[in-house]
Amino acid sequence: EIVLTQSPGTLSLSPGEGATLSCRASHSITTQLAWYQQKPGQAPRLLIFGATNRATGIPHRFSGSGSGTDFTLTISRLESEDFAVYYCQYYGSSPPFGGGTKVEIK
């Protein structure tokens, strides 16, 4: 069973700053990793799949990297609408999600 651990739990940043979110898998998952953004009262929104591929309509300030067990979501310059909770997800069998990283306004 794959377990995904996200860090940090909370990231306090100002608009315009960059954000680096981490997701670590308990075993190698090659690049079978997706990232989602979720705002209060809304469903998650797909940002990245295949560890590095932006989903349709996702701004270029969002980028994903990594393979194997260590993955990163980078937001180059935070805009007001980017303050949200971010989840990683392994999309193999019984796909687990990570516990989430909240990006909040400092």
Place this chain on the structure above:
Amino acid sequence: QVLLVQSGAEVKKPGASLRVSCEASGYSFTGYYIHWVRQTPGQGLEWMGWINPNSGDTTYAQLFQGRITMTRDTSISTAYMGLSGLRSDDTAVYYCAKRAVADAVPIFDHWGQGTLVTVSS
């Protein structure tokens, strides 16, 4: 425009059963798998399983085996998720979701709005 519209919030007693619907529009309903994901305060996001609307084939997460049933009605482009033996820890927002590509890989481009289910005596 792809839309997944779910049924409304429900309150259930422990031991009761639940059925949530997910009406699809804007695409060929039978061409894309429908997955169900729930979000609980304690466990976060949990994948529950999928249904192939064309064949009716299903795959369920082991956690829910024995008390989950996914069905569909192709005449009204609607998928259903049933859960029996409800417990307080089944209190969650339940989502239906689909991928933009026609396979079973659980990458979710489109989501329903969510259905809040509260299990309480």
